[in-house]
Amino acid sequence: MxxxxxxxxxxxxxxxxxxxxxxxxxxxxxxxxxxxxxxxxxxxxxxxxxxxxxxxxxxxxxxxxxxxxxxxxxLGGAALVAALARAALDERIDPRRVSIDVLNRAEIEETYSDLNLPFTDVQSRDEPGAAGTIAAYHERLVRQGSTSGALTCLPSVAERLQSAGVPAIRIRPTSxxxxxxxxxxxxxxxxxxLEESQLTVVLVEVPTLREPVRRTAPRYWRDELRLSLHRLLVQEANRINASVTAVDDHSYMITATRGSVATVTEGFRVLPFAARVRDELGLAVEVGVGMGRTAHDAEAHARAALARSQAGKQAQGFAVDREGRALIPAPRTPPQGAGQLKPKGIEVLARLAAKLEGGDTVVDAESAGKMLGVTPRTARRLLRTLVDEGLAWPLPPNRTPQPGRPRQLYRLIVEKLGAR
CATH class of the missing domain: 3.40.50 (Rossmann fold)
Known part of the structure:
Protein backbone atom coordinates (compact mmCIF):
# COMPACT_ATOMS: atom_id res chain seq x y z
CA MET A 1 0.00 0.00 0.00
CA LEU A 75 13.22 4.66 4.92
CA GLY A 76 16.22 5.29 7.14
CA GLY A 77 19.75 3.94 6.83
CA ALA A 78 20.63 3.08 3.24
CA ALA A 79 17.58 4.92 1.84
CA LEU A 80 18.67 8.16 3.56
CA VAL A 81 22.26 7.69 2.39
CA ALA A 82 21.05 7.30 -1.19
CA ALA A 83 18.95 10.46 -0.90
CA LEU A 84 21.94 12.40 0.48
CA ALA A 85 24.05 11.20 -2.45
CA ARG A 86 21.46 12.49 -4.92
CA ALA A 87 21.26 15.76 -2.99
CA ALA A 88 25.04 16.17 -3.25
CA LEU A 89 24.73 16.00 -7.04
CA ASP A 90 22.14 18.81 -7.04
CA GLU A 91 23.95 22.15 -7.19
CA ARG A 92 21.12 23.86 -5.32
CA ILE A 93 21.24 21.63 -2.23
CA ASP A 94 23.84 21.40 0.51
CA PRO A 95 23.31 18.07 2.34
CA ARG A 96 24.59 19.67 5.54
CA ARG A 97 21.75 22.23 5.47
CA VAL A 98 18.51 20.41 4.68
CA SER A 99 15.18 19.64 6.32
CA ILE A 100 14.06 16.02 6.67
CA ASP A 101 10.57 14.70 7.50
CA VAL A 102 9.16 11.43 8.88
CA LEU A 103 12.52 10.01 10.10
CA ASN A 104 13.29 10.43 13.79
CA ARG A 105 16.18 12.59 14.90
CA ALA A 106 18.29 9.78 16.31
CA GLU A 107 18.17 7.90 13.02
CA ILE A 108 19.20 11.01 11.08
CA GLU A 109 22.11 11.80 13.39
CA GLU A 110 23.34 8.21 13.24
CA THR A 111 23.41 8.27 9.42
CA TYR A 112 25.21 11.64 9.31
CA SER A 113 27.74 10.38 11.85
CA ASP A 114 28.41 7.28 9.73
CA LEU A 115 29.08 9.58 6.75
CA ASN A 116 31.21 11.91 8.88
CA LEU A 117 28.93 14.84 8.03
CA PRO A 118 27.91 17.60 10.48
CA PHE A 119 24.22 17.68 11.36
CA THR A 120 23.91 20.78 13.54
CA ASP A 121 22.21 22.70 10.69
CA VAL A 122 19.97 19.81 9.68
CA GLN A 123 16.30 20.41 10.56
CA SER A 124 13.95 17.49 11.17
CA ARG A 125 10.25 16.89 11.72
CA ASP A 126 8.90 13.43 12.53
CA GLU A 127 5.42 14.50 13.65
CA PRO A 128 2.58 13.20 11.45
CA GLY A 129 0.54 15.68 9.50
CA ALA A 130 -1.19 16.46 6.23
CA ALA A 131 0.89 16.80 3.10
CA GLY A 132 0.17 20.53 2.93
CA THR A 133 1.35 21.09 6.50
CA ILE A 134 4.61 19.20 5.99
CA ALA A 135 5.27 20.92 2.64
CA ALA A 136 4.73 24.30 4.29
CA TYR A 137 7.28 23.36 6.98
CA HIS A 138 9.97 22.65 4.38
CA GLU A 139 9.12 25.70 2.27
CA ARG A 140 9.23 28.06 5.24
CA LEU A 141 12.73 26.91 6.22
CA VAL A 142 14.01 27.35 2.66
CA ARG A 143 12.43 30.82 2.32
CA GLN A 144 14.00 31.85 5.62
CA GLY A 145 17.42 30.70 4.45
CA SER A 146 17.70 28.13 7.26
CA THR A 147 18.01 25.26 4.77
CA SER A 148 19.03 24.79 1.15
CA GLY A 149 16.43 22.17 0.32
CA ALA A 150 14.22 19.36 1.60
CA LEU A 151 14.52 15.57 1.87
CA THR A 152 11.04 14.11 2.10
CA CYS A 153 9.68 10.58 2.46
CA LEU A 154 6.29 11.55 1.04
CA PRO A 155 5.68 11.73 -2.72
CA SER A 156 2.78 14.15 -2.28
CA VAL A 157 5.04 16.55 -0.35
CA ALA A 158 7.77 16.28 -3.00
CA GLU A 159 5.25 17.20 -5.71
CA ARG A 160 4.05 20.24 -3.75
CA LEU A 161 7.59 21.48 -3.12
CA GLN A 162 8.64 21.04 -6.72
CA SER A 163 5.54 22.95 -7.87
CA ALA A 164 6.51 25.78 -5.48
CA GLY A 165 10.08 25.86 -6.82
CA VAL A 166 11.61 24.48 -3.61
CA PRO A 167 14.57 22.09 -4.12
CA ALA A 168 13.44 18.69 -2.90
CA ILE A 169 14.78 15.16 -2.97
CA ARG A 170 12.48 12.23 -2.33
CA ILE A 171 13.77 9.52 0.02
CA ARG A 172 13.01 6.28 -1.81
CA PRO A 173 13.27 2.85 -0.21
CA THR A 174 16.10 0.66 -1.40
CA SER A 175 15.44 -2.72 -2.97
CA LEU A 194 -2.14 -19.90 11.59
CA GLU A 195 -3.50 -18.11 14.65
CA GLU A 196 -6.93 -17.66 13.08
CA SER A 197 -7.06 -21.38 12.20
CA GLN A 198 -5.92 -22.39 15.67
CA LEU A 199 -8.01 -25.21 17.13
CA THR A 200 -10.61 -23.92 19.59
CA VAL A 201 -13.02 -25.82 21.82
CA VAL A 202 -16.18 -24.31 23.31
CA LEU A 203 -17.85 -26.11 26.23
CA VAL A 204 -21.48 -25.27 26.96
CA GLU A 205 -23.09 -26.49 30.18
CA VAL A 206 -26.75 -26.07 31.18
CA PRO A 207 -27.28 -25.80 34.95
CA THR A 208 -30.98 -26.64 34.57
CA LEU A 209 -30.18 -30.01 32.99
CA ARG A 210 -27.48 -30.62 35.57
CA GLU A 211 -29.99 -30.43 38.42
CA PRO A 212 -31.47 -33.70 39.75
CA VAL A 213 -34.78 -34.83 38.26
CA ARG A 214 -37.82 -33.84 40.30
CA ARG A 215 -40.79 -36.12 40.64
CA THR A 216 -43.22 -33.34 39.78
CA ALA A 217 -41.66 -32.84 36.37
CA PRO A 218 -42.60 -35.11 33.47
CA ARG A 219 -39.91 -37.59 32.52
CA TYR A 220 -39.56 -36.55 28.94
CA TRP A 221 -39.38 -32.75 29.26
CA ARG A 222 -35.61 -32.94 29.74
CA ASP A 223 -35.24 -34.96 26.54
CA GLU A 224 -37.24 -32.41 24.59
CA LEU A 225 -35.22 -29.57 26.12
CA ARG A 226 -31.95 -31.30 25.19
CA LEU A 227 -33.14 -31.79 21.62
CA SER A 228 -34.16 -28.14 21.31
CA LEU A 229 -30.81 -26.98 22.70
CA HIS A 230 -28.85 -29.38 20.50
CA ARG A 231 -30.72 -28.22 17.41
CA LEU A 232 -30.06 -24.56 18.27
CA LEU A 233 -26.33 -25.19 18.86
CA VAL A 234 -26.05 -27.06 15.56
CA GLN A 235 -27.64 -24.13 13.74
CA GLU A 236 -25.19 -21.72 15.37
CA ALA A 237 -22.24 -24.02 14.68
CA ASN A 238 -23.14 -24.35 11.00
CA ARG A 239 -22.79 -20.58 10.66
CA ILE A 240 -19.12 -20.78 11.67
CA ASN A 241 -18.29 -24.17 10.10
CA ALA A 242 -17.98 -25.84 13.50
CA SER A 243 -19.13 -29.21 14.85
CA VAL A 244 -21.24 -30.01 17.91
CA THR A 245 -20.95 -33.07 20.15
CA ALA A 246 -23.07 -33.94 23.18
CA VAL A 247 -20.66 -34.67 26.04
CA ASP A 248 -23.25 -35.81 28.58
CA ASP A 249 -26.81 -35.04 29.67
CA HIS A 250 -26.09 -31.40 30.45
CA SER A 251 -23.08 -30.28 28.37
CA TYR A 252 -21.99 -29.91 24.74
CA MET A 253 -18.67 -29.44 22.97
CA ILE A 254 -18.26 -27.22 19.90
CA THR A 255 -15.05 -27.63 17.92
CA ALA A 256 -14.11 -24.63 15.78
CA THR A 257 -11.25 -22.29 14.90
CA ARG A 258 -10.13 -19.23 16.78
CA GLY A 259 -11.11 -16.94 13.92
CA SER A 260 -14.67 -18.27 13.70
CA VAL A 261 -15.20 -18.08 17.47
CA ALA A 262 -13.76 -14.57 17.60
CA THR A 263 -16.37 -13.53 15.03
CA VAL A 264 -19.36 -14.68 17.09
CA THR A 265 -17.93 -13.32 20.35
CA GLU A 266 -16.98 -9.85 19.07
CA GLY A 267 -13.34 -10.60 19.72
CA PHE A 268 -14.00 -12.66 22.88
CA ARG A 269 -16.01 -9.86 24.49
CA VAL A 270 -19.37 -11.66 24.76
CA LEU A 271 -20.29 -15.25 25.52
CA PRO A 272 -20.88 -17.34 22.38
CA PHE A 273 -24.39 -18.75 21.81
CA ALA A 274 -25.59 -17.61 25.26
CA ALA A 275 -27.84 -14.79 24.03
CA ARG A 276 -29.81 -16.91 21.57
CA VAL A 277 -30.16 -19.80 24.04
CA ARG A 278 -31.50 -17.36 26.60
CA ASP A 279 -33.85 -15.62 24.17
CA GLU A 280 -35.34 -18.72 22.51
CA LEU A 281 -35.20 -21.33 25.27
CA GLY A 282 -35.19 -19.20 28.40
CA LEU A 283 -32.09 -21.00 29.67
CA ALA A 284 -28.93 -19.71 31.27
CA VAL A 285 -25.77 -21.48 30.08
CA GLU A 286 -22.20 -21.59 31.31
CA VAL A 287 -19.51 -21.31 28.65
CA GLY A 288 -15.78 -21.93 28.54
CA VAL A 289 -13.55 -21.38 25.50
CA GLY A 290 -10.11 -22.94 25.18
CA MET A 291 -7.35 -22.94 22.58
CA GLY A 292 -4.41 -25.29 22.24
CA ARG A 293 -1.88 -26.95 19.98
CA THR A 294 -3.81 -30.22 20.25
CA ALA A 295 -7.46 -31.13 20.78
CA HIS A 296 -6.60 -32.40 24.26
CA ASP A 297 -4.95 -29.09 25.24
CA ALA A 298 -7.83 -27.03 23.81
CA GLU A 299 -10.41 -29.05 25.75
CA ALA A 300 -8.36 -28.82 28.95
CA HIS A 301 -8.15 -25.04 28.59
CA ALA A 302 -11.88 -24.85 27.85
CA ARG A 303 -12.63 -26.77 31.06
CA ALA A 304 -10.31 -24.47 32.99
CA ALA A 305 -12.14 -21.43 31.58
CA LEU A 306 -15.50 -23.02 32.42
CA ALA A 307 -14.39 -23.72 35.99
CA ARG A 308 -13.20 -20.12 36.31
CA SER A 309 -16.55 -18.77 35.15
CA GLN A 310 -18.38 -21.08 37.59
CA ALA A 311 -16.14 -20.13 40.52
CA GLY A 312 -17.98 -16.99 41.53
CA LYS A 313 -20.11 -14.04 40.56
CA GLN A 314 -17.12 -11.87 39.65
CA ALA A 315 -16.68 -11.21 35.92
CA GLN A 316 -13.86 -13.51 34.86
CA GLY A 317 -12.25 -14.60 31.61
CA PHE A 318 -14.30 -17.17 29.72
CA ALA A 319 -11.61 -17.75 27.06
CA VAL A 320 -8.14 -19.22 27.62
CA ASP A 321 -5.42 -19.11 24.96
CA ARG A 322 -3.11 -21.98 24.09
CA GLU A 323 -0.62 -20.83 26.75
CA GLY A 324 -3.28 -21.13 29.46
CA ARG A 325 -3.81 -17.38 29.91
CA ALA A 326 -7.24 -15.75 30.08
CA LEU A 327 -7.73 -13.54 27.04
CA ILE A 328 -9.92 -10.81 28.53
CA PRO A 329 -12.37 -10.49 31.44
CA ALA A 330 -15.74 -11.91 30.50
CA PRO A 331 -18.51 -9.30 30.68
CA ARG A 332 -21.69 -10.31 32.41
CA THR A 333 -24.32 -11.43 29.98
CA PRO A 334 -27.16 -8.91 30.23
CA PRO A 335 -30.51 -10.40 31.20
CA GLN A 336 -33.11 -10.74 28.47
CA GLY A 337 -34.94 -7.48 27.88
CA ALA A 338 -33.16 -5.71 30.72
CA GLY A 339 -35.07 -2.56 31.52
CA GLN A 340 -38.02 -3.75 29.41
CA LEU A 341 -39.55 -6.45 31.66
CA LYS A 342 -43.07 -5.63 32.75
CA PRO A 343 -43.46 -5.00 36.49
CA LYS A 344 -46.50 -7.26 36.63
CA GLY A 345 -44.59 -10.29 35.36
CA ILE A 346 -41.71 -9.71 37.75
CA GLU A 347 -44.14 -9.30 40.65
CA VAL A 348 -45.97 -12.55 39.82
CA LEU A 349 -42.68 -14.43 39.45
CA ALA A 350 -41.43 -13.07 42.78
CA ARG A 351 -44.66 -14.11 44.56
CA LEU A 352 -44.44 -17.63 43.12
CA ALA A 353 -40.74 -17.95 43.93
CA ALA A 354 -41.42 -17.03 47.55
CA LYS A 355 -43.92 -19.93 47.84
CA LEU A 356 -41.79 -22.58 46.13
CA GLU A 357 -40.63 -25.41 48.34
CA GLY A 358 -37.48 -27.48 48.09
CA GLY A 359 -36.13 -25.46 45.18
CA ASP A 360 -38.77 -26.92 42.82
CA THR A 361 -39.42 -24.41 40.01
CA VAL A 362 -41.98 -26.47 38.03
CA VAL A 363 -45.64 -25.48 38.52
CA ASP A 364 -49.01 -25.89 36.80
CA ALA A 365 -52.13 -23.70 36.82
CA GLU A 366 -53.64 -25.43 39.85
CA SER A 367 -50.54 -25.21 42.07
CA ALA A 368 -49.81 -21.66 40.92
CA GLY A 369 -53.41 -20.64 41.68
CA LYS A 370 -53.06 -21.92 45.25
CA MET A 371 -49.81 -20.01 45.73
CA LEU A 372 -51.28 -16.78 44.34
CA GLY A 373 -54.73 -17.18 45.85
CA VAL A 374 -56.51 -17.05 42.49
CA THR A 375 -58.52 -19.47 40.37
CA PRO A 376 -56.72 -21.95 38.08
CA ARG A 377 -58.09 -20.07 35.08
CA THR A 378 -56.54 -16.80 36.28
CA ALA A 379 -53.32 -18.59 37.19
CA ARG A 380 -53.16 -20.11 33.69
CA ARG A 381 -53.44 -16.63 32.17
CA LEU A 382 -50.72 -15.28 34.48
CA LEU A 383 -48.42 -18.17 33.60
CA ARG A 384 -48.88 -17.45 29.90
CA THR A 385 -47.93 -13.85 30.62
CA LEU A 386 -44.73 -15.06 32.24
CA VAL A 387 -43.98 -17.12 29.14
CA ASP A 388 -44.53 -14.11 26.87
CA GLU A 389 -42.14 -12.05 28.99
CA GLY A 390 -39.47 -14.74 29.04
CA LEU A 391 -39.92 -15.47 32.74
CA ALA A 392 -41.17 -19.05 32.36
CA TRP A 393 -40.58 -21.99 30.02
CA PRO A 394 -43.60 -24.12 28.95
CA LEU A 395 -42.93 -27.83 29.33
CA PRO A 396 -44.57 -30.61 27.29
CA PRO A 397 -48.07 -31.52 28.64
CA ASN A 398 -48.06 -34.24 31.28
CA ARG A 399 -50.32 -36.82 29.67
CA THR A 400 -52.05 -39.16 32.11
CA PRO A 401 -54.48 -42.06 31.69
CA GLN A 402 -57.23 -39.95 33.31
CA PRO A 403 -59.72 -38.24 30.99
CA GLY A 404 -59.76 -34.49 30.59
CA ARG A 405 -57.27 -31.79 29.69
CA PRO A 406 -53.63 -32.85 30.31
CA ARG A 407 -51.71 -30.80 32.85
CA GLN A 408 -49.58 -28.04 31.31
CA LEU A 409 -46.41 -27.55 33.34
CA TYR A 410 -44.19 -24.49 33.41
CA ARG A 411 -40.64 -24.06 34.64
CA LEU A 412 -40.22 -20.71 36.35
CA ILE A 413 -36.97 -18.91 35.44
CA VAL A 414 -36.31 -17.61 38.93
CA GLU A 415 -32.75 -16.65 37.86
CA LYS A 416 -34.29 -13.55 36.29
CA LEU A 417 -35.08 -12.25 39.79
CA GLY A 418 -31.41 -12.35 40.74
CA ALA A 419 -30.52 -10.53 37.53
CA ARG A 420 -32.81 -7.68 38.54
Missing part, protein backbone atom coordinates in the same frame (compact mmCIF):
# COMPACT_ATOMS: atom_id res chain seq x y z
CA UNK A 2 1.67 3.18 -1.21
CA UNK A 3 2.17 5.55 -4.14
CA UNK A 4 1.73 4.12 -7.60
CA UNK A 5 5.43 3.92 -8.50
CA UNK A 6 6.39 2.05 -5.32
CA UNK A 7 3.42 -0.34 -5.56
CA UNK A 8 4.37 -1.11 -9.17
CA UNK A 9 7.97 -1.69 -8.09
CA UNK A 10 6.94 -4.13 -5.37
CA UNK A 11 4.57 -6.01 -7.66
CA UNK A 12 7.33 -6.37 -10.27
CA UNK A 13 9.65 -7.79 -7.62
CA UNK A 14 6.91 -10.36 -7.13
CA UNK A 15 7.00 -13.51 -5.07
CA UNK A 16 10.77 -13.85 -5.45
CA UNK A 17 11.14 -11.31 -2.62
CA UNK A 18 8.71 -13.09 -0.28
CA UNK A 19 9.88 -16.01 1.89
CA UNK A 20 6.54 -17.84 1.72
CA UNK A 21 3.99 -18.53 -1.03
CA UNK A 22 1.65 -15.55 -0.99
CA UNK A 23 -0.60 -13.41 -3.16
CA UNK A 24 0.28 -9.75 -3.51
CA UNK A 25 -2.63 -7.29 -3.67
CA UNK A 26 -1.90 -3.82 -5.05
CA UNK A 27 -3.44 -0.84 -3.25
CA UNK A 28 -2.08 2.42 -4.67
CA UNK A 29 -3.08 5.89 -3.48
CA UNK A 30 -2.37 9.50 -4.43
CA UNK A 31 -2.18 10.78 -0.85
CA UNK A 32 -1.10 9.09 2.39
CA UNK A 33 -4.35 10.09 4.09
CA UNK A 34 -6.18 7.63 1.81
CA UNK A 35 -4.50 4.68 3.56
CA UNK A 36 -7.33 4.10 6.06
CA UNK A 37 -9.91 4.00 3.28
CA UNK A 38 -7.77 1.52 1.32
CA UNK A 39 -7.52 -0.76 4.36
CA UNK A 40 -11.28 -0.62 4.83
CA UNK A 41 -11.86 -1.54 1.19
CA UNK A 42 -9.52 -4.53 1.43
CA UNK A 43 -11.34 -5.76 4.53
CA UNK A 44 -10.68 -9.41 5.34
CA UNK A 45 -9.29 -10.08 1.89
CA UNK A 46 -5.70 -9.77 3.14
CA UNK A 47 -3.80 -11.37 6.01
CA UNK A 48 -1.27 -8.54 6.44
CA UNK A 49 -0.70 -4.99 5.22
CA UNK A 50 2.61 -3.54 4.01
CA UNK A 51 2.74 0.27 3.93
CA UNK A 52 5.16 2.42 1.96
CA UNK A 53 6.29 4.41 5.03
CA UNK A 54 5.39 5.07 8.68
CA UNK A 55 3.01 7.89 7.67
CA UNK A 56 0.24 5.83 5.99
CA UNK A 57 0.77 3.13 8.61
CA UNK A 58 0.15 5.59 11.46
CA UNK A 59 -2.80 7.11 9.61
CA UNK A 60 -4.48 3.71 9.29
CA UNK A 61 -3.60 2.73 12.86
CA UNK A 62 -5.05 5.92 14.37
CA UNK A 63 -8.24 5.42 12.35
CA UNK A 64 -8.75 2.05 14.06
CA UNK A 65 -9.23 0.14 10.79
CA UNK A 66 -6.24 -2.18 11.15
CA UNK A 67 -7.64 -5.56 12.13
CA UNK A 68 -4.72 -7.53 10.72
CA UNK A 69 -0.93 -7.42 11.27
CA UNK A 70 0.82 -4.54 9.49
CA UNK A 71 4.30 -3.18 8.91
CA UNK A 72 6.00 -0.58 6.71
CA UNK A 73 9.10 -0.15 4.56
CA UNK A 74 12.01 1.39 6.46
CA UNK A 176 16.95 -4.39 0.08
CA UNK A 177 14.54 -2.47 2.36
CA UNK A 178 11.57 -3.51 0.21
CA UNK A 179 12.64 -7.17 0.28
CA UNK A 180 13.06 -7.05 4.05
CA UNK A 181 9.63 -5.45 4.48
CA UNK A 182 8.01 -8.04 2.20
CA UNK A 183 9.71 -10.80 4.18
CA UNK A 184 8.35 -9.38 7.46
CA UNK A 185 4.84 -8.86 6.07
CA UNK A 186 4.69 -12.41 4.69
CA UNK A 187 5.75 -13.88 8.03
CA UNK A 188 3.21 -11.71 9.87
CA UNK A 189 0.46 -12.83 7.50
CA UNK A 190 1.39 -16.50 7.85
CA UNK A 191 1.41 -16.25 11.63
CA UNK A 192 -1.96 -14.46 11.56
CA UNK A 193 -3.43 -17.15 9.29
Missing amino acids: GPHDLVERVMLMGHAAAPLPCRLVAAAYRDEQEAADKVTRLGTGVDACLFASPVPYESARRSGVLTMPATYVQ AAVRTALHTAALLGAHHR
